[in-house]
Every structure is written in structure tokens, then in C-alpha cells.
Amino acid sequence: MTHRIAAASLTALALALAAPTTPVLADNHSAASAGQQATADLSSLVAQVKIPYEEFQLDNGLTVIVHEDRKAPVVGVAVWYNVGSKDEPEGKTGFAHLFEHLMFNGSENAPQDYFQYLAEMGATDYNGTTNFDRTNYFQTVPRPALERALWLESDRMGYLLGAVTQEKLDNQRGVVQNEKRQGDNQPGGLVFYEILKTLFPEGHPYHHSVIGSMADLDAASMEDVRKWFTDKYGPNNATLVMAGDVSAAEARVLAEKYFGGIKRGPVNSPAAAEVPTLKENVRKVMRDQVAATTITRYWPAPGITDAELTALNVGAAILGGLASSRLDEVLVRDEQLAVSVSANSSNFQRVGLLSVSATAKPGVDIAVLEERLNALVTKFIAEGPTEDEVRRAATSGLARTIRGLEQVGGFGGKAVTLANGEVLAGDASFYATQLDRLAKVTPADVRQAMARWMNRPAFTLVLEPGERDANYEEAASVGAASANASERDRSAETLTVTLERPKPPISTIAELDFPDIERATLVNGMKVTYAGRTAVPATYVAMSFNAGSAADPSGKAGLESLTMDLFTEGTASLTGQQIAEASERLGVSINANGDDDRSTFTMSALSANLAPSLELMRQIMREPAFKPEDLERVRTQAVTRIRQTMKSPQGIAQRTLTAELFGPQSPYGEVSTVASVSAITRDDLVAFKDTWIRPDNGEVFVISDRPLSEIVEALNGAFGDWRAPQTAKGSKRFDTAAAAKGQRIILVNRPNSPQSIIFGAQITPLDAGEPEFVAFNSANNSLGGNFLARLNMNLRETKGWSYGVRGGTQARENAVIYGISGGVQADRTGDSLAEMIRETTEFLTTKGVTPEELERTIASEVGALPGRFETSPAVLNAMQSNALFGRPDDYQEKLAGMYRTQTRESLDAVARAALDVDDFVWVVVGDGEKVRPQLEGLGLPIEQREMEAGE
Structure with a gap:
């Protein structure tokens, strides 16, 4: 085993970073000079930004990283695989992302959807993602559920293929294709394909999108899928991170217990990729359903380990990322040629992407805006930033880092920080290298880096309002004889268990200790x-x-x-x-x-x-x-x-x-x-x-x-000296609301939409300050409240018609509405709405909460409490909600007791008192020509409207 230790104090680093500086504003309530502010030396500040961790390897090659943080009884668990879309061969685009979906659909000893096991553990901040360079899975779990989480992650790493069936593959292919439709359906949803195609030549690993092509997804076979797994997902191609209420000694024993028996596999060598340079400037105009014209320039840039990347990031922030940015100051505030601007530096493992963008103010000639945008970029490249601009960019970035590192897991906490460095840069402490570079970056460094990369030929893309002039790619299954290809018949699936691995028990429950x-x-x-x-x-x-x-x-x-x-x-x-x-x-x-x-x-x-x-x-x-x-x-x-x-x-x-x-x-x-x-x-x-x-x-x-x-x-x-004016304070009237008439459909015609958005809702008699509100939300976990709820499991995980459907409450001080929403493929709009109505009707009449759903809901809601209130912003939001809805200070700590007393009968009663399918108003946004004939068979009155003109 290899072994490496790095240790320091996050609190010490933050205290140093927060060292008192000369106030920018005077204490006597008058404005200080707009001149420069004295600041502490950045090098001494960022030198202390450390996340203590211990790293070791198992004999099978699995890298394990452990960070101990005892502030809350939770552990962030992350598994990162060294494979992303850039590693996909020709004809198999989208495989890494498709496989990420399949790995949530059950393994040999955990055959149900993984979200079920995560709910049983009381997990929070859980998901999986794929990008160009890696695939990751993460969840924050109560400390007593740590072994269960490791069992679950290890089962899909070592014992997955016996649970991968043709039905699962077909279903998740449909889900991913609906995810692609959902993105394509947005205004400007086809732009990113054009960016990749233009900047990265044919055959370049970053030429194609992560989600891949419909044709390649259509062609994915079981043989392809099995080979992809055996080639890419071995322990020696993965990194496991545990961050939170666990010591390195404890973690070592657990990692060996659950992952040690998994055999090595091939190691994926990340696809090599040069940073390309366009031969000449390229310009393209696209049209879509956007409100204003946006002009954006793009340049290929270096990957995350390049020493110049910090300077490029700082330069992009100063140019168009900060609230005080050069482009904001001139184009938005002073000259008012644009309504918004941006500059970004996107960093991948092998390459990066630099961009500057401006959205024109109505009535402004795009040629005038483009000329001015180019002039400002040219001036910035030639002159570089000031010392004050560099310090402001660094300080604001460091402050965000400190606040973000309060979280152990999720999308951006400590576990992600360590895993990202290990997998993409070969060093878990790579964040420290990046911060050290940030401390030392100079205006000259920024100017030189921007000049090196932004003086090269650029791709200029103008996106202007109009009818979409680019075609989205559709799957072969739409309109074909095999229209039911994505529907899953669970009864036909046969699983093979190569090694029985009983799931470990969760013997205790971590209780929430909400701050006094x-x-x-x-x-x-x-x-x-x-x-x-x-x-x-x-x-x-x-x-x-x-x-x-x-x-x-x-x-x-x-x-x-x-x-x-x-x-x-x-x-x-x-x-x-x-x-x-x-x-x-x-x-x-x-x-x-x-x-x-x-x-x-x-x-x-x-x-x-x-x-x-x-x-x-x-x-x-x-x-x-x-x-x-x-x-x-x-x-x-x-x-x-x-x-x-x-x-x-x-x-x-x-x-x-x-x-x-x-x-x-x-x-x-x-x-x-x-x-x-x-x-x-x-x-x-x-x-x-x-x-x-x-x-x-x-x-x-x-x-x-x-x-x-x-x-x-x-x-x-x-x-303290702020006094109210003499005029009376405001008051609001809520006695003028009239109940909406339900049992009807409003169809808003949005032509050329590959997906339809369905949104149905009613006003309920619920009060967000009363216990019935908690009970209703528990009941709704069966119908629409989470991934495992019936609406989503039916339309996504069984039928494959949607990327996701949810139903939930929207609580206001004087009203609580319940809404069901989701995007569905256009040719299944009528069928999907019929299923939403059927599922809701049955839930409220003959098929209420089941014993299994009740048990899962209670375990999930109670177990998740410590994770939900791990961070200061989460606690702050809870305090404000308590005040808004008249809840007691210890409301969050009473929730566990409220959940434990719930029964099937009590949950059914509150749901049936709150909802009535006949009171739902349904709004469908889609291509009227395709969708209306599907809706007419539902027997509900339909009012068709055109999109608002925008005037």
C-alpha cells in the first residue's frame, strides 16, 4: 500500500484569510474613498488553506482518501471513475453518461433502483454526474449508515453486470434521450453542439457532447455495455473519498472490508488531446426562441494542470465574471449597449474553453456592440489588469472557497475538492497548488496569458431571435414501429448473483442537533x-x-x-x-x-x-x-x-x-x-x-x-439609528382570491418542441405552519415527492418517456399549492398526462400509501435531518421559514418525532383531504399540431393559446 498524509486546519486558514483589513467604508456612515484598500498578503493567506486528509491504496489499486470533520454526524462518500465522454470511441458517443444511469438501476445484491437504498439510509446531497473527463457518484449519509453506503458503492463497482438486463438498457436509453430532448428544447439548446464541433476538429476527444448522439444511443448493445463496464470501472481506475465524521483508521478498515475483494481491471488511460488552434476566425449566426441577440467569442484554452490556467481564470473574472468587471462597467453600466455580459474560463482535464459574451440591449445595432466588445477585449489583452483588480478577484474567490468548504459532500464540498484533484491532476491536494498560483499571480501574468490564448483565431457565434434554424436530432424510436422500445417489463428481468453480499445493518440513528x-x-x-x-x-x-x-x-x-x-x-x-x-x-x-x-x-x-x-x-x-x-x-x-x-x-x-x-x-x-x-x-x-x-x-x-x-x-x-418613516407601513389583502376551475387543459402552442412540458396544480387547504403539512409531504413521497415516487418511477423508470416527473407543495404564507410537473417526449404527451391523472386518482382512492413506502419515508426523513442542516445557509433558511410560517424554534428537532408517529391511515387521510384530481388545472406547453390530437382523447376541455408576443 502507498501512504500519504497532509494535515492543516481549515479554521486556521479561514481566520488568517479573514484577518482585519483597512475598512473600505468609514465608521461614521460616510463613504470612504474609492481608492485602493490595504489588504493582507495573499501568499500568507492561501498557504494555510488546507483540507487535512490521509491517502492510501488497497492491494487491488483502489485509491482511498479520508478527511476527518466532526462538526456533524454525517459523512460525504464519493466514488470517482477515471472515465468520461472524451474516452469514448467513434460510434459510441454518450456511453459514459448512459452507463452512469445504468449504475443507478441496481446491482446484483442491491437489485432495486439505488435511490431506494439511499432513501433508506437517510442520504442527502446524492447524485451521479458525467463530464468529459470523469464519472462520479456521491452521497452524504448519517454516520451510522456509512457501512451501508460503502456496501452499495462497492456492489456496483464489483458486482453490477449480473443485474444489467436488456430491459434496463432499453429503458435508460429512453431516459437519456429524453434528457437530451430536455436540453435541446431550451432556447439556445443547440448552441453547445456547434461550439464543440467548430472548436475541436473531427476525431478530437472533446469534439462531441457528453450526452452523445441519438444514433449512437440507439445503437448501444448489451455487448457494448458489458465491455464498457469491464474495461473502465475496475477499482484501480477509481478513487473513493470519505469526508466527515470518520477517522482514517476507521475508513481504512471499512474500505478494505467492502472494496478489498474486488478484482483489478484495466486502467483507462485518459485520451490524449492537444489544444487545437483554429486556422482562421470563424463566424456563425444561429436563430432560436431567445428574447435578445447574444454575441459570444470562443477560444480553445489549456487544461486544468497548465500553469497559466490560474491567470486565465483571474483574467476572465476581471474581464466579465465579477460584478465589477470591465465589460459590465462599460457595456452595461456606462454605455448601456448590453443588458448582460460574461466572460468564462471553463477548465477540463486536457483542454479548456475561454469565452466572452454580451447580450444586446433592445434597439442596439449588433455590429456596434460587437465592435465595442472586441475593442474592450483587445484593450484588456494589451494592457492587462490592475493590481487592485487581481486582488479583488482573488479575495472574492477565496471567500467563496471558505464558505463552500463548510460542506463535506454534495456538488462542491471537501470530498469533491479532493477527488477532483486526485482523478484529474493526480494529486488530491491540487487545490493547494491552484491557490498558491492564485496568491502569486500578477497583472503581468494575466496579461501574458490572455494575450497568448485570446490573440488566436476565435469562433464568433451570434444567437438571434427567430424561428430555430438548426434541427435537433431525434431518436429512431419516435414514429417507428417500435414506439414502446423504452418501456420496461420488470417481470421479464432475470438477475444473476455471482457473490452474495448481505447489506450491513444500520443499528443506530444519528439525531439532529439543531443550533440553539x-x-x-x-x-x-x-x-x-x-x-x-x-x-x-x-x-x-x-x-x-x-x-x-x-x-x-x-x-x-x-x-x-x-x-x-x-x-x-x-x-x-x-x-x-x-x-x-x-x-x-x-x-x-x-x-x-x-x-x-x-x-x-x-x-x-x-x-x-x-x-x-x-x-x-x-x-x-x-x-x-x-x-x-x-x-x-x-x-x-x-x-x-x-x-x-x-x-x-x-x-x-x-x-x-x-x-x-x-x-x-x-x-x-x-x-x-x-x-x-x-x-x-x-x-x-x-x-x-x-x-x-x-x-x-x-x-x-x-x-x-x-x-x-x-x-x-x-x-x-x-x-440602531434607523427609524421608520411617518407614513403607514404596507398591508396585503388575500380575500379577493377565487378558486380556479379545474378539470381542464390549457395548451400553449410552442412549435418545433421535441418535448412537451406538463404542469398541473391546485390550491390546497393546507397550512405550512401546521403538522398536517408535514404529514402531507410524507404522503406525497409515495406519489410525486422524490425519485422513487410513483409518477417518476412510472414515466421515467418504467416507460422511459421522461427525464423526470415530480409532484410537490409550493408553500406561501397564505396559500399552499400542489403541483405536478415534468417534460415528456412530444409523441407521448397525451399518454403521459393520462398516466399522471391515473396515478393521482388511484393514490387518492384505491392505492394509498403502502407499508413499504411508509417504512422508507420514515427512515429517509428521519435519517436525512443531520445532513439537511449541515451548513450555515441551510440553518439560516430554516430559521426564516420558521418565522414565516409561525413555527417554534425547535421545529426541526421535533420533526423526527412527527415522522415516527405517522401511519398509512394518517397519511392517506391528509392526502385525500388536501387533493382532488377534479380541481387540477393542467397546462401543456408543446407543439400544438402534434400534441392536441393526443390530448383530445382524454375527455377534458382544451383551451389552446399561442405564446405571448412579449410586448
Whole structure:
């Protein structure tokens, strides 16, 4: 066995990073100079950013990495395989991703869908993904379920093929093809294919997309699949990471127990790939259902181990990634040629992708925008960034890293960080190399790297509004005689077990220890709800106001959203650009947004910079400028977003159903339109602020490693003298809502759609603050609440007509709706809606919750509690929900007891009291010519509409 240890303290690193700096804003509430801020030496800061881990190898070649983190009784388990789409031979594109799906469909000793076993464990943050370079599986499990998780992962690594049947292959082929349709169906959904095809020549490993072609998926045979597994998924081609409530000594014993007996296989040598250079500039125009024209330039770039990559990442952030970016400042704020801009550096193992993009403001000549975009890029390449820009990019990135590493698993926690370095760079501590490069990067490095790669020929793609002029690829099964090819007959499947491996028991349950809640009152009367957490030296503050979109005046839907957007666009003494720069120097994120019921300002800050961060938040909240020029700019952005939503299939369905359910007289029912947003004046913004964003209408929620007394002192320093205006605060009326008429279909015609979106919903009598709400959601785990629910298992895992269907509650303060939604292949729209209605009807009448479903739900809900509240943002959200719905402080800790007392009878009763299929309004967004004949056989009245014009 090989052995390697690296150890240091994450808390120590974060404390060093948060070392006090000269405040960017003065303590006397006046703006500091927009000049440079003194900052700590980046090298000394990032040198301490370590994730302690121990690494060893089993005799069969499996690499095991262990990180111990005892803050919560959970362990993030990740298995990464050294195989991705770049390793696929010609004619077998999409195989890596298809196999990722198959490996969730059961193994020899765990023959059911893997999500069933994950639910039994109480797993959270679980999934599997495939990209160009690797395939990974991950889940966060309660500590008592760690052995069960390792048993499950090892069974699919060593004992899978006996459970792979032709029926499973056919079914998952259909599921993947619907996943491809779902992506293709989005506005601009065919663009990425064009990018890969143009930048990477025929035969290049990155020439084809991860999801592959319909034709290659159609052609995948059982022989192909079996060979792919034996060639690519051996233990010596994999890395296992355990991060969390486990020691290296414990992990070594468990890894050997469950993985040690698996035989070695071939090792996949990742496909070599040079970074190509275009012979000359290439330009292409595409059309699709987009709201505005976007121009993007692309360049091939180096892979993740290249020493220049850090400089390219920093350069892209400064050019178009940061809120203060060069492109934002000039094209969006100053010259107002664009409604949005971006610059990205996407990093893969062998190659990368650099891009700059701008979406034109309506009425702007695209040639003028393109010329200006090119000039700014050329200028940046020639001159490079300033030292301040480099430091701001580094500081804001490091602050995000600190906050993200509070999580052990999921998509971006510690387990992923270690696995990514090991598999793609051959070094689990590669993140430290990247941070060291970040600490040392100079403006000259950035300028040289950008010049080297962005002075090469580029691919310019213009995506403009219009009828789609590129054809999506369809599967051979659609319209063919074998139209039922993806339907799975489980009774016909025969499994072979080569070695019996009983699943280990879960003998104990990890209980949730929700942080103790403390309370205080600011000198201005605002209530503070506080929870202490010391995992990272960060402070999260949410100032929540009883407003939300439900506070919009009649005829001015969108006012709350527009007002919240403008708070961060300028104060009495700071421009929007200066706010962005100050935030980046401090490593703080301050956001202003809202939902239906509340308007909230949220701050994520390094605790050592708490005072200046709160001072910046104070100016944003209390002194917004609402300048007319900013209003017009932000209004244009909002109108463009509305127009884009009106072209997205999901957006169309949501807008249509919301208005139908609640009615235009309800505060929840009026959706924003181009006309309503265009009618808003500056006086409306000021009136909204004075009526709703005021201390007598809000409350404060805080998560911090600092004690409550220190938090209150800091909050009083920024907000203690804030007083409500003399005018009365706002009130909302909910007595005007009329019940929507159900048992009908609204078909919105969206031509040339390979998928149809089905969205059905009703308003329920549920109250999100009452125990019945918890019981209903448990009951819904049988119908639509998760992957294993009947709707999804039927339409995805049995019939293969959808990438996924869900049903769930949407809780508002004064209403709870239940909705069912999913995308289905266009030729199965009528059949899919019929199945949704049948499944729901049977669940509410003759086929209620089964004993197996009840047992699984209780185990899943109880076991998942520690993982659900692992991070500070999760706890902060829970505290706000408790306040919104009138729940007690210990609500989360009472949930386990509530779940354990549930019975089949109690769950059936609450579901049947809440839902009635006859009350559902169904919205279908799809190609009317193809879809309407399918819907007419359902016996429901159909109202067909055309897409909104966007005016």
C-alpha cells in the first residue's frame, strides 16, 4: 500500500484569510474613498488553506482518501471513475453518461433502483454526474449508515453486470434521450453542439457532447455495455473519498472490508488531446426562441494542470465574471449597449474553453456592440489588469472557497475538492497548488496569458431571435414501429448473483442537533434571531421584510423585484460599480431579492470584516439612490428577462398556471409583464421602499461564529439609528382570491418542441405552519415527492418517456399549492398526462400509501435531518421559514418525532383531504399540431393559446 498524509486546519486558514483589513467604508456612515484598500498578503493567506486528509491504496489499486470533520454526524462518500465522454470511441458517443444511469438501476445484491437504498439510509446531497473527463457518484449519509453506503458503492463497482438486463438498457436509453430532448428544447439548446464541433476538429476527444448522439444511443448493445463496464470501472481506475465524521483508521478498515475483494481491471488511460488552434476566425449566426441577440467569442484554452490556467481564470473574472468587471462597467453600466455580459474560463482535464459574451440591449445595432466588445477585449489583452483588480478577484474567490468548504459532500464540498484533484491532476491536494498560483499571480501574468490564448483565431457565434434554424436530432424510436422500445417489463428481468453480499445493518440513528436559538432586540426595535456555528469564521445576516411580490400594487406587477434589483445599483455616495468593488475587496456577498411573501437582504461575510461589511449593507439598504438612469437600465434588463421567460417552456407553463390558479385579483396571481414593468416610475420605487422596507416591518436572522453580544453591537452600529418613516407601513389583502376551475387543459402552442412540458396544480387547504403539512409531504413521497415516487418511477423508470416527473407543495404564507410537473417526449404527451391523472386518482382512492413506502419515508426523513442542516445557509433558511410560517424554534428537532408517529391511515387521510384530481388545472406547453390530437382523447376541455408576443 502507498501512504500519504497532509494535515492543516481549515479554521486556521479561514481566520488568517479573514484577518482585519483597512475598512473600505468609514465608521461614521460616510463613504470612504474609492481608492485602493490595504489588504493582507495573499501568499500568507492561501498557504494555510488546507483540507487535512490521509491517502492510501488497497492491494487491488483502489485509491482511498479520508478527511476527518466532526462538526456533524454525517459523512460525504464519493466514488470517482477515471472515465468520461472524451474516452469514448467513434460510434459510441454518450456511453459514459448512459452507463452512469445504468449504475443507478441496481446491482446484483442491491437489485432495486439505488435511490431506494439511499432513501433508506437517510442520504442527502446524492447524485451521479458525467463530464468529459470523469464519472462520479456521491452521497452524504448519517454516520451510522456509512457501512451501508460503502456496501452499495462497492456492489456496483464489483458486482453490477449480473443485474444489467436488456430491459434496463432499453429503458435508460429512453431516459437519456429524453434528457437530451430536455436540453435541446431550451432556447439556445443547440448552441453547445456547434461550439464543440467548430472548436475541436473531427476525431478530437472533446469534439462531441457528453450526452452523445441519438444514433449512437440507439445503437448501444448489451455487448457494448458489458465491455464498457469491464474495461473502465475496475477499482484501480477509481478513487473513493470519505469526508466527515470518520477517522482514517476507521475508513481504512471499512474500505478494505467492502472494496478489498474486488478484482483489478484495466486502467483507462485518459485520451490524449492537444489544444487545437483554429486556422482562421470563424463566424456563425444561429436563430432560436431567445428574447435578445447574444454575441459570444470562443477560444480553445489549456487544461486544468497548465500553469497559466490560474491567470486565465483571474483574467476572465476581471474581464466579465465579477460584478465589477470591465465589460459590465462599460457595456452595461456606462454605455448601456448590453443588458448582460460574461466572460468564462471553463477548465477540463486536457483542454479548456475561454469565452466572452454580451447580450444586446433592445434597439442596439449588433455590429456596434460587437465592435465595442472586441475593442474592450483587445484593450484588456494589451494592457492587462490592475493590481487592485487581481486582488479583488482573488479575495472574492477565496471567500467563496471558505464558505463552500463548510460542506463535506454534495456538488462542491471537501470530498469533491479532493477527488477532483486526485482523478484529474493526480494529486488530491491540487487545490493547494491552484491557490498558491492564485496568491502569486500578477497583472503581468494575466496579461501574458490572455494575450497568448485570446490573440488566436476565435469562433464568433451570434444567437438571434427567430424561428430555430438548426434541427435537433431525434431518436429512431419516435414514429417507428417500435414506439414502446423504452418501456420496461420488470417481470421479464432475470438477475444473476455471482457473490452474495448481505447489506450491513444500520443499528443506530444519528439525531439532529439543531443550533440553539437566541434572541435579542436592536435599539430601533428590530427583532434578532441568532444561531451560533463555528465551522467556518463567517457571518450570515438576513434582513427580511414582510413584502415580497405579493406587495406589488395592482397593475404594477414586478415593482418589488425591480426595486430590490436597484438597491445594489447605487447609494447616496456609491455607484453600483463602487459597491461591487467594495464587496470584492471585503470578500462579502450582499444580495437583495424576494419571493412571494418576503423581501430579503442577505449578507455572507468573513467575520473579521463584519463591521465594514455591515456598513456597506447599511448604505445599500438605507440610502439607495434609485437614479433615473439606473432605473432605465435595470428596467431594460428586467423586461428582457420577462421576454425570455415567455419563450422558455418551463417559464411559459409557470406564468400561465400561476395566473389561472390564483386569478388576477389575488396578490399571488398577477404576473409581471412588459407593460406592468414599463409603467413603473422612480416615485413607485421610493414609495415601495418607504412602505415596506422599514425597521417596523422587518426582522433579522443571523448565523455566526461570533457571540450574539458582538453581533448585536455590530448591527446596532449600522442599523440602531434607523427609524421608520411617518407614513403607514404596507398591508396585503388575500380575500379577493377565487378558486380556479379545474378539470381542464390549457395548451400553449410552442412549435418545433421535441418535448412537451406538463404542469398541473391546485390550491390546497393546507397550512405550512401546521403538522398536517408535514404529514402531507410524507404522503406525497409515495406519489410525486422524490425519485422513487410513483409518477417518476412510472414515466421515467418504467416507460422511459421522461427525464423526470415530480409532484410537490409550493408553500406561501397564505396559500399552499400542489403541483405536478415534468417534460415528456412530444409523441407521448397525451399518454403521459393520462398516466399522471391515473396515478393521482388511484393514490387518492384505491392505492394509498403502502407499508413499504411508509417504512422508507420514515427512515429517509428521519435519517436525512443531520445532513439537511449541515451548513450555515441551510440553518439560516430554516430559521426564516420558521418565522414565516409561525413555527417554534425547535421545529426541526421535533420533526423526527412527527415522522415516527405517522401511519398509512394518517397519511392517506391528509392526502385525500388536501387533493382532488377534479380541481387540477393542467397546462401543456408543446407543439400544438402534434400534441392536441393526443390530448383530445382524454375527455377534458382544451383551451389552446399561442405564446405571448412579449410586448
